[in-house]
Amino acid sequence: MAEDSTIKAPAPGTFYRRPSPDEDVFVKEGDRVESGQVVGLVEVMKNFLDVTAARDGVLATFLIENEDLVEAGQDVATLTDR
Amino acid sequence: MRRVLIANRSEIAVRVLRACRELDLATVAVYSEADREALHVREADEAVMIGKAKARDSYLNGERIIAAARETGADAIHPGYGFISESAGFAAACEDAGIAFVGPPASAIAAMGDKAAARRLARDSGVPVVPGGEVTAGDEALRVAEEIGFPLLVKAAAGGGGRGIRTVRDTEELPQALAEAAREAEAAFGDASLYVEKLVEGARHVEVQVMGDSEGRVVHLFERECSLQRRRQKLVEEAPSPALTPQTRAAMAAAAVRLAEGVGYTSAGTVEFLVDRDELFYFIEMNTRLQVEHGVTEMVTGVDLVREQLLVAAGQPLEVAQEDVRVDGSAIEFRINAEDPDNEFFPSPGTIEELELPGGPGVRVDTAIYAGYRVVPFYDSLIAKLMVWAPTREQALRRGRRALRELRIEGVKTTTPLHLRLVDDERVRSGDVHTGYLEELLATGEGEGVAA
Structure with missing residues:
Protein backbone atom coordinates (compact mmCIF):
# COMPACT_ATOMS: atom_id res chain seq x y z
CA MET A 1 0.00 0.00 0.00
CA ALA A 2 1.43 3.34 -1.07
CA GLU A 3 1.82 6.10 1.46
CA ASP A 4 -0.20 9.27 1.51
CA SER A 5 1.52 11.99 -0.49
CA THR A 6 1.07 15.46 -1.85
CA ILE A 7 0.69 17.17 -5.19
CA LYS A 8 3.30 19.89 -5.66
CA ALA A 9 3.47 23.13 -7.63
CA PRO A 10 5.86 22.88 -10.61
CA ALA A 11 6.92 26.53 -10.39
CA PRO A 12 6.27 29.65 -8.33
CA GLY A 13 3.29 31.75 -9.29
CA THR A 14 -0.47 31.99 -8.92
CA PHE A 15 -2.47 28.78 -8.40
CA TYR A 16 -5.78 28.19 -10.16
CA ARG A 17 -8.26 25.35 -9.72
CA ARG A 18 -10.15 26.08 -12.95
CA PRO A 19 -9.02 26.10 -16.59
CA SER A 20 -10.68 29.53 -16.95
CA PRO A 21 -12.80 31.70 -14.64
CA ASP A 22 -16.18 30.53 -15.94
CA GLU A 23 -15.42 26.82 -16.16
CA ASP A 24 -15.71 24.08 -13.54
CA VAL A 25 -12.82 23.13 -11.30
CA PHE A 26 -10.47 20.46 -12.65
CA VAL A 27 -11.20 18.19 -9.66
CA LYS A 28 -13.13 18.36 -6.41
CA GLU A 29 -11.87 17.20 -3.03
CA GLY A 30 -12.63 13.47 -2.71
CA ASP A 31 -12.36 12.87 -6.49
CA ARG A 32 -10.36 9.93 -7.75
CA VAL A 33 -7.39 11.06 -9.89
CA GLU A 34 -5.01 9.19 -12.16
CA SER A 35 -1.28 9.59 -12.50
CA GLY A 36 -0.61 12.60 -14.73
CA GLN A 37 -4.10 14.05 -14.36
CA VAL A 38 -4.30 17.85 -14.23
CA VAL A 39 -5.69 19.12 -10.91
CA GLY A 40 -4.82 22.81 -11.29
CA LEU A 41 -2.68 25.42 -13.04
CA VAL A 42 0.16 27.66 -11.93
CA GLU A 43 0.49 30.95 -13.77
CA VAL A 44 4.12 31.93 -13.98
CA MET A 45 5.34 34.76 -16.22
CA LYS A 46 2.20 34.64 -18.40
CA ASN A 47 2.56 30.86 -18.88
CA PHE A 48 0.08 28.38 -17.48
CA LEU A 49 1.73 25.20 -16.24
CA ASP A 50 -0.23 22.07 -15.35
CA VAL A 51 -0.28 20.88 -11.76
CA THR A 52 -0.53 17.10 -12.02
CA ALA A 53 -0.93 14.10 -9.73
CA ALA A 54 2.24 11.99 -9.67
CA ARG A 55 0.28 8.77 -9.03
CA ASP A 56 -3.23 7.33 -8.92
CA GLY A 57 -5.23 8.09 -5.78
CA VAL A 58 -7.89 10.25 -4.24
CA LEU A 59 -7.37 13.99 -3.98
CA ALA A 60 -8.24 14.42 -0.31
CA THR A 61 -7.71 18.11 0.49
CA PHE A 62 -6.50 21.24 -1.24
CA LEU A 63 -3.95 22.92 1.03
CA ILE A 64 -4.27 26.32 -0.66
CA GLU A 65 -7.07 28.42 -2.11
CA ASN A 66 -7.75 29.29 -5.71
CA GLU A 67 -5.56 32.27 -6.76
CA ASP A 68 -3.18 31.83 -3.81
CA LEU A 69 0.50 32.50 -4.49
CA VAL A 70 2.69 29.39 -4.42
CA GLU A 71 6.40 28.69 -4.30
CA ALA A 72 8.07 26.09 -6.53
CA GLY A 73 7.61 22.63 -5.02
CA GLN A 74 5.02 23.81 -2.50
CA ASP A 75 2.37 21.25 -1.52
CA VAL A 76 -0.88 22.08 -3.26
CA ALA A 77 -3.08 19.13 -2.24
CA THR A 78 -2.93 15.85 -0.37
CA LEU A 79 -3.32 12.55 -2.18
CA THR A 80 -4.50 9.40 -0.40
CA ASP A 81 -5.14 5.84 -1.51
CA ARG A 82 -8.84 6.01 -0.77
CA MET B 1 3.55 69.40 -17.59
CA ARG B 2 5.72 68.98 -14.53
CA ARG B 3 5.23 65.59 -12.92
CA VAL B 4 4.79 62.31 -14.77
CA LEU B 5 3.32 59.17 -13.24
CA ILE B 6 4.76 56.06 -14.86
CA ALA B 7 2.05 53.38 -14.91
CA ASN B 8 4.30 50.41 -15.52
CA ARG B 9 7.17 48.39 -14.07
CA SER B 10 10.47 46.81 -14.99
CA GLU B 11 12.80 48.06 -17.71
CA ILE B 12 10.21 50.20 -19.50
CA ALA B 13 9.38 52.12 -16.31
CA VAL B 14 13.09 52.89 -15.92
CA ARG B 15 13.36 53.83 -19.61
CA VAL B 16 10.52 56.35 -19.28
CA LEU B 17 11.96 57.65 -16.02
CA ARG B 18 15.25 58.40 -17.76
CA ALA B 19 13.53 60.43 -20.48
CA CYS B 20 11.63 62.37 -17.79
CA ARG B 21 14.86 63.14 -15.95
CA GLU B 22 16.46 64.48 -19.11
CA LEU B 23 13.47 66.82 -19.52
CA ASP B 24 13.56 67.91 -15.85
CA LEU B 25 10.19 66.30 -15.21
CA ALA B 26 9.49 64.91 -11.73
CA THR B 27 8.60 61.21 -11.64
CA VAL B 28 6.07 59.13 -9.74
CA ALA B 29 6.37 55.34 -9.76
CA VAL B 30 3.50 53.00 -9.00
CA TYR B 31 4.07 49.45 -7.82
CA SER B 32 2.41 46.28 -6.61
CA GLU B 33 3.05 44.45 -3.35
CA ALA B 34 5.40 42.15 -5.27
CA ASP B 35 7.51 45.05 -6.57
CA ARG B 36 8.61 46.78 -3.36
CA GLU B 37 12.26 46.10 -4.23
CA ALA B 38 11.93 47.03 -7.90
CA LEU B 39 14.42 49.44 -9.45
CA HIS B 40 11.76 51.77 -10.84
CA VAL B 41 10.47 52.29 -7.30
CA ARG B 42 13.94 53.09 -5.98
CA GLU B 43 14.76 55.45 -8.83
CA ALA B 44 11.58 57.53 -9.01
CA ASP B 45 11.18 60.77 -7.05
CA GLU B 46 8.23 59.22 -5.26
CA ALA B 47 6.37 55.95 -5.39
CA VAL B 48 2.83 54.81 -4.63
CA MET B 49 1.81 51.24 -3.81
CA ILE B 50 -1.33 50.50 -5.81
CA GLY B 51 -2.30 46.93 -4.95
CA LYS B 52 -1.62 43.25 -4.87
CA ALA B 53 0.78 41.28 -7.04
CA LYS B 54 -1.85 40.24 -9.56
CA ALA B 55 -1.79 42.77 -12.41
CA ARG B 56 -5.59 43.02 -12.33
CA ASP B 57 -5.30 44.39 -8.78
CA SER B 58 -2.45 46.81 -9.50
CA TYR B 59 -0.96 47.62 -12.91
CA LEU B 60 -4.31 47.05 -14.64
CA ASN B 61 -6.32 49.00 -12.07
CA GLY B 62 -6.87 52.24 -13.97
CA GLU B 63 -8.98 53.89 -11.25
CA ARG B 64 -6.31 53.32 -8.65
CA ILE B 65 -3.62 54.62 -11.00
CA ILE B 66 -5.54 57.84 -11.69
CA ALA B 67 -6.14 58.23 -7.94
CA ALA B 68 -2.38 57.89 -7.39
CA ALA B 69 -1.80 60.61 -9.97
CA ARG B 70 -4.23 62.88 -8.12
CA GLU B 71 -2.64 62.12 -4.73
CA THR B 72 0.81 63.01 -6.00
CA GLY B 73 -0.16 65.93 -8.22
CA ALA B 74 1.05 64.21 -11.38
CA ASP B 75 -0.26 65.99 -14.47
CA ALA B 76 0.67 63.27 -16.97
CA ILE B 77 0.61 59.47 -17.09
CA HIS B 78 2.96 57.44 -19.27
CA PRO B 79 1.58 53.89 -19.66
CA GLY B 80 4.68 52.21 -21.13
CA TYR B 81 3.71 49.08 -23.09
CA GLY B 82 1.39 46.23 -22.10
CA PHE B 83 -0.90 46.63 -19.05
CA ILE B 84 -3.21 49.65 -19.59
CA SER B 85 -1.26 51.16 -22.49
CA GLU B 86 -3.85 50.20 -25.12
CA SER B 87 -6.96 50.79 -23.05
CA ALA B 88 -9.10 53.43 -24.75
CA GLY B 89 -11.17 53.61 -21.55
CA PHE B 90 -8.13 54.47 -19.48
CA ALA B 91 -6.94 57.10 -21.94
CA ALA B 92 -10.43 58.66 -21.89
CA ALA B 93 -10.49 58.57 -18.07
CA CYS B 94 -7.18 60.46 -18.02
CA GLU B 95 -8.59 63.04 -20.42
CA ASP B 96 -11.68 63.41 -18.16
CA ALA B 97 -9.47 63.80 -15.09
CA GLY B 98 -7.47 66.56 -16.76
CA ILE B 99 -4.35 64.41 -16.83
CA ALA B 100 -2.30 64.18 -20.01
CA PHE B 101 -2.18 60.59 -21.29
CA VAL B 102 1.23 60.08 -22.91
CA GLY B 103 -0.10 58.29 -25.96
CA PRO B 104 -2.62 58.72 -28.76
CA PRO B 105 -6.17 60.00 -28.26
CA ALA B 106 -8.67 57.47 -26.88
CA SER B 107 -10.48 57.55 -30.23
CA ALA B 108 -7.37 56.37 -32.10
CA ILE B 109 -6.76 53.58 -29.57
CA ALA B 110 -10.37 52.45 -29.94
CA ALA B 111 -10.24 52.61 -33.74
CA MET B 112 -7.18 50.37 -33.87
CA GLY B 113 -8.07 48.23 -30.86
CA ASP B 114 -10.79 46.36 -32.73
CA LYS B 115 -8.53 44.47 -35.08
CA ALA B 116 -11.32 43.64 -37.50
CA ALA B 117 -12.34 47.31 -37.70
CA ALA B 118 -8.68 48.27 -38.13
CA ARG B 119 -8.51 45.98 -41.18
CA ARG B 120 -11.45 47.86 -42.70
CA LEU B 121 -9.79 51.19 -41.93
CA ALA B 122 -6.60 50.03 -43.58
CA ARG B 123 -8.44 48.84 -46.67
CA ASP B 124 -10.30 52.14 -46.87
CA SER B 125 -6.98 54.00 -46.63
CA GLY B 126 -5.61 52.01 -49.57
CA VAL B 127 -3.36 49.90 -47.36
CA PRO B 128 -3.27 46.22 -48.40
CA VAL B 129 -4.59 43.74 -45.83
CA VAL B 130 -4.19 39.97 -45.57
CA PRO B 131 -7.14 38.29 -47.36
CA GLY B 132 -9.82 37.37 -44.84
CA GLY B 133 -12.81 38.78 -43.05
CA GLU B 134 -14.92 39.04 -39.93
CA VAL B 135 -16.99 36.11 -38.77
CA THR B 136 -20.13 36.26 -36.71
CA ALA B 137 -21.25 32.65 -37.22
CA GLY B 138 -19.61 29.33 -38.01
CA ASP B 139 -21.02 29.00 -41.54
CA GLU B 140 -19.80 32.50 -42.34
CA ALA B 141 -16.32 31.45 -41.27
CA LEU B 142 -16.57 28.48 -43.60
CA ARG B 143 -17.61 30.73 -46.48
CA VAL B 144 -14.68 33.12 -45.86
CA ALA B 145 -12.34 30.15 -45.44
CA GLU B 146 -13.36 28.65 -48.78
CA GLU B 147 -12.91 32.02 -50.41
CA ILE B 148 -9.36 32.62 -49.11
CA GLY B 149 -8.19 29.01 -48.77
CA PHE B 150 -6.31 27.11 -46.09
CA PRO B 151 -4.17 27.32 -44.04
CA LEU B 152 -5.63 30.28 -42.19
CA LEU B 153 -5.59 31.99 -38.82
CA VAL B 154 -8.52 32.56 -36.50
CA LYS B 155 -7.91 35.72 -34.49
CA ALA B 156 -9.64 37.56 -31.67
CA ALA B 157 -10.91 40.96 -32.85
CA ALA B 158 -10.04 42.42 -29.44
CA GLY B 159 -6.68 40.65 -29.33
CA GLY B 160 -3.24 41.74 -30.34
CA GLY B 161 0.36 41.20 -29.38
CA GLY B 162 0.20 37.68 -30.77
CA ARG B 163 -2.40 36.45 -28.27
CA GLY B 164 -5.70 34.70 -28.97
CA ILE B 165 -4.71 33.18 -32.31
CA ARG B 166 -5.35 29.68 -33.77
CA THR B 167 -3.88 28.13 -36.91
CA VAL B 168 -6.33 26.11 -39.02
CA ARG B 169 -5.06 23.70 -41.70
CA ASP B 170 -8.35 22.38 -43.13
CA THR B 171 -12.15 22.56 -42.96
CA GLU B 172 -12.37 19.88 -40.29
CA GLU B 173 -10.23 21.84 -37.85
CA LEU B 174 -12.28 25.01 -38.28
CA PRO B 175 -15.25 24.46 -35.89
CA GLN B 176 -13.06 23.55 -32.94
CA ALA B 177 -10.62 26.40 -33.59
CA LEU B 178 -13.52 28.87 -33.75
CA ALA B 179 -14.98 27.57 -30.49
CA GLU B 180 -11.65 27.61 -28.68
CA ALA B 181 -10.65 31.03 -29.97
CA ALA B 182 -14.03 32.53 -29.06
CA ARG B 183 -13.82 31.11 -25.53
CA GLU B 184 -10.23 32.30 -25.09
CA ALA B 185 -11.06 35.74 -26.49
CA GLU B 186 -14.07 36.08 -24.21
CA ALA B 187 -11.99 35.10 -21.17
CA ALA B 188 -8.96 37.23 -22.04
CA PHE B 189 -10.54 40.31 -23.59
CA GLY B 190 -14.23 40.10 -22.60
CA ASP B 191 -15.13 40.04 -26.30
CA ALA B 192 -15.62 36.84 -28.31
CA SER B 193 -15.58 38.52 -31.76
CA LEU B 194 -13.36 36.77 -34.26
CA TYR B 195 -11.98 37.24 -37.75
CA VAL B 196 -10.08 34.98 -40.06
CA GLU B 197 -7.00 35.72 -42.13
CA LYS B 198 -5.10 33.72 -44.68
CA LEU B 199 -1.89 32.35 -43.20
CA VAL B 200 0.90 33.90 -45.25
CA GLU B 201 3.58 31.24 -45.00
CA GLY B 202 7.24 32.09 -45.17
CA ALA B 203 6.48 35.79 -44.57
Missing part, protein backbone atom coordinates in the same frame (compact mmCIF):
# COMPACT_ATOMS: atom_id res chain seq x y z
CA ARG B 204 8.61 38.27 -42.70
CA HIS B 205 7.33 40.52 -39.91
CA VAL B 206 8.24 44.11 -40.66
CA GLU B 207 6.80 47.06 -38.76
CA VAL B 208 6.93 50.81 -39.31
CA GLN B 209 7.45 53.24 -36.44
CA VAL B 210 5.30 56.35 -36.65
CA MET B 211 5.10 59.45 -34.48
CA GLY B 212 2.44 62.15 -34.58
CA ASP B 213 1.75 65.45 -32.86
CA SER B 214 -1.37 67.42 -32.00
CA GLU B 215 -0.86 69.72 -34.99
CA GLY B 216 -1.70 66.77 -37.24
CA ARG B 217 1.84 66.07 -38.33
CA VAL B 218 2.76 62.38 -38.68
CA VAL B 219 6.28 61.22 -39.48
CA HIS B 220 7.66 57.71 -39.88
CA LEU B 221 10.99 56.49 -38.55
CA PHE B 222 11.44 53.64 -40.99
CA GLU B 223 11.07 49.99 -40.14
CA ARG B 224 12.09 47.21 -37.81
CA GLU B 225 12.36 43.58 -38.81
CA CYS B 226 11.04 41.22 -36.13
CA SER B 227 10.81 37.87 -37.91
CA LEU B 228 12.65 35.85 -35.26
CA GLN B 229 9.75 34.80 -33.06
CA ARG B 230 8.69 31.88 -30.95
CA ARG B 231 4.97 31.31 -30.41
CA ARG B 232 4.36 34.75 -31.91
CA GLN B 233 6.57 36.41 -29.31
CA LYS B 234 9.51 38.36 -30.73
CA LEU B 235 12.99 37.41 -29.57
CA VAL B 236 15.28 39.43 -31.85
CA GLU B 237 14.50 42.70 -33.61
CA GLU B 238 16.58 44.84 -35.89
CA ALA B 239 16.57 48.08 -37.82
CA PRO B 240 16.61 48.45 -40.70
CA SER B 241 15.17 45.27 -42.25
CA PRO B 242 17.91 43.45 -44.16
CA ALA B 243 15.49 42.45 -46.90
CA LEU B 244 13.53 45.39 -48.30
CA THR B 245 14.12 47.14 -51.58
CA PRO B 246 14.04 50.95 -51.32
CA GLN B 247 10.73 50.94 -53.22
CA THR B 248 9.03 48.56 -50.76
CA ARG B 249 10.47 50.43 -47.78
CA ALA B 250 9.09 53.73 -49.08
CA ALA B 251 5.69 52.22 -49.93
CA MET B 252 5.31 50.66 -46.49
CA ALA B 253 6.32 53.86 -44.70
CA ALA B 254 3.85 55.87 -46.78
CA ALA B 255 1.07 53.35 -46.04
CA ALA B 256 1.78 53.52 -42.30
CA VAL B 257 1.68 57.33 -42.28
CA ARG B 258 -1.58 57.34 -44.28
CA LEU B 259 -3.19 54.96 -41.80
CA ALA B 260 -2.02 56.98 -38.78
CA GLU B 261 -3.21 60.25 -40.30
CA GLY B 262 -6.59 58.66 -40.99
CA VAL B 263 -7.27 58.13 -37.28
CA GLY B 264 -5.82 61.45 -36.06
CA TYR B 265 -2.88 59.67 -34.53
CA THR B 266 -0.53 61.36 -32.08
CA SER B 267 2.44 60.06 -30.06
CA ALA B 268 4.38 56.87 -30.89
CA GLY B 269 2.75 53.98 -32.70
CA THR B 270 3.71 50.96 -34.75
CA VAL B 271 2.07 49.67 -37.90
CA GLU B 272 2.76 45.96 -38.32
CA PHE B 273 2.97 44.25 -41.71
CA LEU B 274 3.69 40.86 -43.16
CA VAL B 275 5.98 40.86 -46.18
CA ASP B 276 5.72 37.79 -48.40
CA ARG B 277 8.37 36.17 -50.59
CA ASP B 278 7.39 38.38 -53.53
CA GLU B 279 7.86 41.43 -51.28
CA LEU B 280 4.15 42.18 -51.27
CA PHE B 281 3.17 43.64 -47.91
CA TYR B 282 -0.03 43.34 -45.91
CA PHE B 283 -1.23 45.26 -42.85
CA ILE B 284 -1.74 43.09 -39.73
CA GLU B 285 -2.42 45.51 -36.87
CA MET B 286 -1.40 48.79 -35.32
CA ASN B 287 0.01 48.93 -31.80
CA THR B 288 -1.04 52.25 -30.34
CA ARG B 289 1.80 52.60 -27.85
CA LEU B 290 5.54 52.56 -27.44
CA GLN B 291 6.91 49.19 -28.54
CA VAL B 292 9.32 46.96 -26.57
CA GLU B 293 11.79 47.15 -29.45
CA HIS B 294 11.67 50.94 -29.91
CA GLY B 295 15.34 51.17 -28.92
CA VAL B 296 16.71 49.83 -32.20
CA THR B 297 14.88 52.59 -34.06
CA GLU B 298 16.38 55.12 -31.64
CA MET B 299 19.86 53.74 -32.30
CA VAL B 300 19.68 54.02 -36.09
CA THR B 301 17.79 57.33 -36.26
CA GLY B 302 19.17 59.14 -33.21
CA VAL B 303 15.60 60.14 -32.27
CA ASP B 304 14.60 59.69 -28.62
CA LEU B 305 11.05 58.36 -29.02
CA VAL B 306 10.09 58.68 -25.35
CA ARG B 307 11.28 62.29 -25.27
CA GLU B 308 9.17 63.01 -28.35
CA GLN B 309 6.18 61.30 -26.70
CA LEU B 310 6.51 63.48 -23.62
CA LEU B 311 6.86 66.68 -25.66
CA VAL B 312 3.82 65.81 -27.77
CA ALA B 313 1.80 65.03 -24.62
CA ALA B 314 2.75 68.49 -23.32
CA GLY B 315 1.19 69.97 -26.46
CA GLN B 316 4.43 70.74 -28.27
CA PRO B 317 5.11 69.94 -31.91
CA LEU B 318 7.43 67.07 -32.85
CA GLU B 319 11.08 68.07 -32.68
CA VAL B 320 11.89 65.80 -35.57
CA ALA B 321 10.91 66.60 -39.17
CA GLN B 322 10.46 63.87 -41.79
CA GLU B 323 13.28 65.11 -43.99
CA ASP B 324 15.69 64.88 -41.04
CA VAL B 325 14.94 61.23 -40.30
CA ARG B 326 17.75 59.07 -41.68
CA VAL B 327 18.81 55.53 -40.97
CA ASP B 328 22.45 55.32 -39.98
CA GLY B 329 24.02 51.87 -39.61
CA SER B 330 22.35 48.79 -38.19
CA ALA B 331 20.94 47.99 -34.74
CA ILE B 332 19.90 44.65 -33.24
CA GLU B 333 18.01 43.90 -30.02
CA PHE B 334 18.26 40.60 -28.16
CA ARG B 335 15.49 39.98 -25.64
CA ILE B 336 16.97 38.49 -22.50
CA ASN B 337 14.10 36.55 -20.93
CA ALA B 338 14.17 34.62 -17.66
CA GLU B 339 13.39 31.37 -19.47
CA ASP B 340 15.33 28.18 -20.12
CA PRO B 341 15.85 27.78 -23.88
CA ASP B 342 17.16 24.25 -23.29
CA ASN B 343 13.96 23.20 -21.53
CA GLU B 344 11.08 24.39 -23.70
CA PHE B 345 11.54 27.95 -22.47
CA PHE B 346 10.40 26.99 -18.99
CA PRO B 347 9.92 30.18 -16.94
CA SER B 348 12.82 30.84 -14.59
CA PRO B 349 12.00 33.43 -11.93
CA GLY B 350 14.40 33.71 -9.00
CA THR B 351 17.13 35.79 -7.43
CA ILE B 352 19.86 37.39 -9.55
CA GLU B 353 22.94 36.13 -7.75
CA GLU B 354 25.47 37.88 -9.95
CA LEU B 355 25.19 40.41 -12.75
CA GLU B 356 27.74 41.76 -15.19
CA LEU B 357 26.41 43.93 -17.99
CA PRO B 358 28.23 44.42 -21.29
CA GLY B 359 29.57 47.81 -22.30
CA GLY B 360 31.89 49.40 -24.81
CA PRO B 361 31.13 51.00 -28.17
CA GLY B 362 27.64 50.66 -29.62
CA VAL B 363 26.10 48.75 -26.71
CA ARG B 364 22.90 49.69 -24.87
CA VAL B 365 21.25 47.67 -22.12
CA ASP B 366 17.75 48.55 -20.90
CA THR B 367 17.03 46.60 -17.74
CA ALA B 368 15.69 46.93 -14.21
CA ILE B 369 17.47 43.99 -12.62
CA TYR B 370 20.40 44.26 -10.22
CA ALA B 371 22.50 41.80 -8.22
CA GLY B 372 20.33 40.56 -5.37
CA TYR B 373 17.05 41.45 -7.12
CA ARG B 374 14.39 38.76 -7.13
CA VAL B 375 12.71 38.27 -10.51
CA VAL B 376 9.09 37.72 -9.49
CA PRO B 377 6.86 35.14 -11.23
CA PHE B 378 3.80 37.38 -11.70
CA TYR B 379 4.70 39.34 -14.81
CA ASP B 380 6.49 39.12 -18.13
CA SER B 381 9.74 37.15 -18.37
CA LEU B 382 11.64 39.97 -20.14
CA ILE B 383 14.44 41.02 -17.77
CA ALA B 384 16.79 42.91 -20.09
CA LYS B 385 17.08 44.21 -23.63
CA LEU B 386 20.58 44.01 -25.01
CA MET B 387 20.91 46.31 -28.03
CA VAL B 388 23.91 46.86 -30.25
CA TRP B 389 24.61 49.34 -33.02
CA ALA B 390 27.33 49.27 -35.70
CA PRO B 391 27.89 50.92 -39.10
CA THR B 392 26.99 47.67 -40.91
CA ARG B 393 24.76 44.68 -40.13
CA GLU B 394 27.74 42.32 -40.26
CA GLN B 395 29.55 44.40 -37.64
CA ALA B 396 26.39 44.66 -35.54
CA LEU B 397 26.12 40.86 -35.47
CA ARG B 398 29.76 40.56 -34.39
CA ARG B 399 29.26 43.23 -31.77
CA GLY B 400 26.14 41.41 -30.60
CA ARG B 401 28.11 38.21 -30.14
CA ARG B 402 30.81 40.09 -28.22
CA ALA B 403 28.26 41.80 -25.94
CA LEU B 404 26.27 38.58 -25.37
CA ARG B 405 29.50 36.92 -24.25
CA GLU B 406 30.17 39.78 -21.83
CA LEU B 407 26.69 39.51 -20.32
CA ARG B 408 26.72 37.39 -17.19
CA ILE B 409 23.52 36.69 -15.26
CA GLU B 410 23.68 34.08 -12.50
CA GLY B 411 20.71 32.79 -10.54
CA VAL B 412 18.11 32.47 -13.30
CA LYS B 413 18.17 30.78 -16.70
CA THR B 414 18.09 33.18 -19.64
CA THR B 415 17.72 33.20 -23.42
CA THR B 416 21.36 34.34 -23.83
CA PRO B 417 22.64 30.90 -25.03
CA LEU B 418 19.98 30.85 -27.76
CA HIS B 419 21.00 34.34 -28.94
CA LEU B 420 24.65 33.24 -29.10
CA ARG B 421 23.55 30.42 -31.36
CA LEU B 422 21.45 32.78 -33.51
CA VAL B 423 24.24 35.29 -34.17
CA ASP B 424 26.29 32.43 -35.67
CA ASP B 425 23.42 30.93 -37.66
CA GLU B 426 23.99 31.19 -41.42
CA ARG B 427 20.39 32.07 -42.26
CA VAL B 428 20.29 34.75 -39.55
CA ARG B 429 23.61 36.14 -40.73
CA SER B 430 22.37 36.39 -44.30
CA GLY B 431 19.02 37.82 -43.19
CA ASP B 432 17.16 34.98 -44.89
CA VAL B 433 14.49 34.38 -42.22
CA HIS B 434 10.71 34.35 -41.85
CA THR B 435 8.33 34.25 -38.87
CA GLY B 436 8.46 30.44 -38.69
CA TYR B 437 12.23 30.14 -38.98
CA LEU B 438 13.16 30.21 -35.29
CA GLU B 439 10.67 27.46 -34.43
CA GLU B 440 11.96 25.36 -37.31
CA LEU B 441 15.48 25.84 -36.03
CA LEU B 442 14.48 24.91 -32.49
CA ALA B 443 12.63 21.81 -33.72
CA THR B 444 15.70 20.52 -35.55
CA GLY B 445 18.29 21.92 -33.14
CA GLU B 446 20.96 19.71 -31.69
CA GLY B 447 20.84 19.40 -27.93
CA GLU B 448 17.97 21.84 -27.70
CA GLY B 449 15.58 19.36 -26.10
CA VAL B 450 12.66 21.26 -27.56
CA ALA B 451 9.76 19.09 -28.57
CA ALA B 452 7.69 21.68 -30.41
